[in-house]
């Protein structure tokens with residue numbers, strides 16, 4: 001299965017901007033790493049709201 005939501009954890013600062021914005025509620029901050037993760041990316045709408053809101057460009061949506 002192809003990846004849809006690519007998250008660069010090296011860049012992520014755990015600000016949760018993407019988590020709060022995601023209409024599908026599939027992004028979350030990992031309690032241990034404090035980095036963004038995706039739960040069920042098959043629910044992604046691919047509209048790239050998270051990609052656009054991320055201040056450090058840590059998310060890429062593969063359309």
Ligand code: SF4
Nearest residue numbers: 022044045047048050
């Ligand atoms: S593209 Fe949209 S639905 Fe998919 S993870 Fe980003 S904000 Fe959520």
Ligand code: SF4
Nearest residue numbers: 012013015016018054
């Ligand atoms: S908006 Fe970017 S930096 Fe903030 S939690 Fe999401 S991926 Fe990480």
